[in-house]
Amino acid sequence: MSFTIETGIVLILSYLLGAVPFGLVFTRMAGLGDIRDIGSGNIGATNVLRTGRKDLALATLVLDAGKAAIAVLITRHFISPELAPLAGAAAFIGHCFPVYLGFKGGKGVATFMGTLFAISWMLGLATAGIWLLSAAIFRISSLSALVASLLAPLVSYYLIGPDTWLPIAFMTLVIYIRHKTNIERILRGEEPKIGKKDK
Numbered sequence: 001m002s003f004t005i006e007t008g009i010v011l012i013l014s015y016l017l018g019a020v021p022f023g024l025v026f027t028r029m030a031g032l033g034d035i036r037d038i039g040s041g042n043i044g045a046t047n048v049l050r051t052g053r054k055d056l057a058l059a060t061l062v063l064d065a066g067k068a069a070i071a072v073l074i075t076r077h078f079i080s081p082e083l084a085p086l087a088g089a090a091a092f093i094g095h096c097f098p099v100y101l102g103f104k105g106g107k108g109v110a111t112f113m114g115t116l117f118a119i120s121w122m123l124g125l126a127t128a129g130i131w132l133l134s135a136a137i138f139r140i141s142s143l144s145a146l147v148a149s150l151l152a153p154l155v156s157y158y159l160i161g162p163d164t165w166l167p168i169a170f171m172t173l174v175i176y177i178r179h180k181t182n183i184e185r186i187l188r189g190e191e192p193k194i195g196k197k198d199k
Helices: 005-018 022-029 045-049 054-078 084-096 109-119 121-138 141-159 165-178 180-188
Strands: none
Touching (some): 005 054, 005 084, 022 045, 022 054, 045 054, 054 084, 084 109, 084 165, 109 121, 109 141, 141 165, 141 180
């Protein structure tokens, strides 16, 4: 695929859409202050849940996933199916490194999953299934995300072919970078388990 002005516009608009910090917007609208001053300081749904507002956490999860899915679907139907996975990746990068927040964003798991489901519902379900299986075995949310994202490029190659695995592998790499502190805690045996409060 050659890089064109149209491609550049799609990637920029997808990035800007992905950069919308719904977790921060919702918590501020609810009068809960700046989500970046709570818990891990992350803008994602997991940290929003630490405010005690499950409804806001769910809304954040849905929209963080949805913004990437929208970027993929609009690009596929109105621009180019070939460009659609890159649009999702651009939205994902926008979430992780949002220009609106000084490039300090979320860890990207929900946005990653939204991209996968929009690319292929089978790919999304398979990756979600890997997450659920890992969560049942290890009881650690971050580890489940790391396992699922690591296997996602392979699942994509098997289910779809060689056209989409590379953008997915790129997102996987970013997820591992964004989960650096989680990986360190996992290796030390200090990462909180599902159903238990952080220490």
